[in-house]
Amino acid sequence: MPLWKKLWLLFTVIWVVVAALNIATILAFAENELEQRKALYPLLFAVAVPAAAYLLIRAWMRWRHTKEK
Numbered sequence: 650m651p652l653w654k655k656l657w658l659l660f661t662v663i664w665v666v667v668a669a670l671n672i673a674t675i676l677a678f679a680e681n682e683l684e685q686r687k688a689l690y691p692l693l694f695a696v697a698v699p700a701a702a703y704l705l706i707r708a709w710m711r712w713r714h715t716k717e718k
Contacts, residue, residue, distance in 0.1 A: 653706055661699040668695035 668691050675688040 651710075653710060657699070657703055657706060660702065664699055665695050668692070 671691045672688045672695070675691070676685055679685040679687070
């Protein structure tokens with residue numbers, strides 16, 4: 650496995666754990682349903698940010714690899 654994939658995996662694990670803590674905190678201290686809906690944004694970012702980072706890094710590596718040839 651290339652180094653960038655290992656680093657991306659480490660970043661993803663840390664990002665998801667922090668997002669899960671944030672979501673759990675919001676849900677634990679929310680008094681009504683409207684406040685519980687605020688947990689959807691961290692949930693969205695927990696999935697979107699690592700996916701976007703993977704796509705950007707993969708595109709960068711492909712571009713860099715074709716540039717070297």
